[in-house]
Amino acid sequence: xxxxxxxxxxxxxxxxxxxxxxxxxxxxxxxxxxxxxxxxxxxxxxxxxxxxxxxxxxxxxxxxxxxxxxxxxxxxxxxxxxxxxxxxxxxxxxxxxxxxxxxxxxxxxxxxxxxxxxxxxxxxxxxxxxxxxxxxxxxxxxxxxxxxxxxxxxxxxxxxxxxxxxxxxxxxxxxxxxxxxxxxxxxxxxxxxxxxxxxxxxxxxxxxxxxxxxxxxxxxxxxxxxxxxxxxxxxxxxxxxxxxxxxxxxxxxxxxxxxxxxxxxxxxxxxxxxxxxxxxxxxxxxxxxxxxxxxxxxxxxxxxxxxxxxxxxxxxxxxxxxxxxxxxxxxxxxxxxxxxxxx
Numbered sequence: 234x235x236x237x238x239x240x241x242x243x244x245x246x247x248x249x250x251x252x253x254x255x256x257x258x259x260x261x262x263x264x265x266x267x268x269x270x271x272x273x274x275x276x277x278x279x280x281x282x283x284x285x286x287x288x289x290x291x292x293x294x295x296x297x298x299x300x301x302x303x304x305x306x307x308x309x310x311x312x313x314x315x316x317x318x319x320x321x322x323x324x325x326x327x328x329x330x331x332x333x334x335x336x337x338x339x340x341x342x343x344x345x346x347x348x349x350x351x352x353x354x355x356x357x358x359x360x361x362x363x364x365x366x367x368x369x370x371x372x373x374x375x376x377x378x379x380x381x382x383x384x385x386x387x388x389x390x391x392x393x394x395x396x397x398x399x400x401x402x403x404x405x406x407x408x409x410x411x412x413x414x415x416x417x418x419x420x421x422x423x424x425x426x427x428x429x430x431x432x433x434x435x436x437x438x439x440x441x442x443x444x445x446x447x448x449x450x451x452x453x454x455x456x457x458x459x460x461x462x463x464x465x466x467x468x469x470x471x472x473x474x475x476x477x478x479x480x481x482x483x484x485x486x487x488x489x490x491x492x493x494x495x496x497x498x499x500x501x502x503x504x505x506x507x508x509x510x511x512x513x514x515x516x517x518x519x520x521x522x523x524x525x526x527x528x529x530x531x532x533x534x535x536x537x538x539x540x541x542x543x544x545x546x547x548x549x550x551x552x553x554x555x556x557x558x559x560x561x562x563x564x565x566x567x568x569x570x571x572x573x574x575x576x
Contacts, residue, residue, distance in 0.1 A: 235356075237460055240574040241375070243368045243567055247317075248350045249358035255314035256364035258371055260574060261300065263308030265374050269295050272313075275366050278559040284412070285420040285430075285551040291318060295367055306371075313367045317360070330536035331543050335524030359465045359553055362560045369563020372570040388440040390565050392558035395517065396433035398423070412555075424551050427527030427544075431468075431520050432554035436561050438503070438514035438569070443494070445509045445572050452507025453514065456572055460564035461518055466553060469519035473502025488512070518561055520554035 236244040240260045247254030272295045281287045293315055300311030328351055332338035337357040341349040350356065376387045395402045397412075398419040412420075423430050446453035458470050478486045478500065488496035488510075495511040503514035525545040534541035550556070 237463065237567065238571040241372065241567065241571040243365075245361055245364050245368075247361065247364070248352065248356050249317070249354055249360040250352035251317060251350065253314050253316050254361060254364055255298075255312060256368045258300070258311040258313075258368055260571075261306050261308065261311045261371060262375065262378075262574075263306055265306040265371070265378060266304060267297070267301050267306055267311075267371065267374065268304055269297060271374070272367055272370050275370050275559050275563070276363070279363065279366050279556050281550070281556065283555060284417060285424070285555055286553070287548045287550045292316070293363060311371065313364060315363055315367075327543075331532060331534045331541060333524055333543065333545060334530050334532050335521070354465075357465060359550075359556075362464060362557070362563075365464075365567075366559055366563045369559070369566045372563070372566035375570045376566060376573065387438075390436065390438050390562040390569075392434050392436040392561040392565075394432050394554065394558060395435045397552065397554070398430040398432070420551055429523035429526050429550075430552040430554075431466075431522040432552060432557075434518045434520065434554065434558050434561050436514075436516055436518065436558075436565055438565065441503070441509050441511075441514060441569070443509055443511045445569070445576060446504065446507045447572070448507045451572070451575075453504045453509055453569075453572065454502075454507065454516075456568040457514075457516065457565055460568040461561060464518075464557065464560055464564060466520045466523075466557075467518055468521045470516055471502075472504060472514075472516040474500040475502075475517065514565075518557075520557060523550050523553050525549040 235246065236242055238260070242259040244257045246257070276293050276295070280293065281290065296314045298312040298314055300307055300309050328338050332342070336354060338351060341357060373390065397416045400415050400419055403413055403415065419430060446456070454472055461467055461470055474481065474486055486500045488498050488500050491497045499512045499515060501510065501512070502516055503509060503512045525547065526549070527544055527546070529542045529544050531540055532543050
């Protein structure tokens, strides 16, 4: 299914090289101020253009189709669309015969009897994270608007890259607005080799009240993980101490509670028993390297019935994770908005 949520329901539609992509949001409270300009900042954060990202350029102008009247949400389903304009579909004609390693080409063809759209990876493309970012803008507004949620503390969702190509972030190696030098060097090497890189994104919700979430199936970690794993290329997620907790003692991992009722440390990542515990929600997301690479890969050619060498042409990110912090923020806000509205 292409829909997430119970009360705040998010449905994405479209394909990378189709006429348009978009999102339908149901359960948006009436009265939220909303205009096309509200999406600009987050959309720009997702854009390509920096070193290591695809040269594909799209305007990414949001078109609010319905659900807004006189600058405010109406309470009816809200639909936001984006036109696709700059794509090269011929770059993908080869992948019917030689499905790309690491991609959904083969699995999607089998699942839908070869009726799926393979151009630009179709509905499986990272292009579909654009409407997700738009949905995240609306979710952040819901979480921030005291008109609807007067008992919640919320000061935003903040995500950033903390590791790229296996190289941890080093603040002394970074200048304002630029990637650390070791990261840019790693990107240059991968580009020269026709290869790609992965990255780790850390996300923090610094200020959220106690008691949101549910036990078991709809725990805070479950809902956020469900949404985050919908981002193409995600390979893992950990909250707080994460996997390192398995090597700790209880005395090391446990979070003592202070006189204000808030944990003094945050090994749990802001969640106990599936509920927010008053500390910041903190988690990290592992993104795989981009699957479409120029470097030759030996894989099966179904047209020739033999193993063959595939060199992927076209325009692809060397490290698509460079553009994902805002996508992780959006998915987090979507999950939290649904939990809050369902409370």
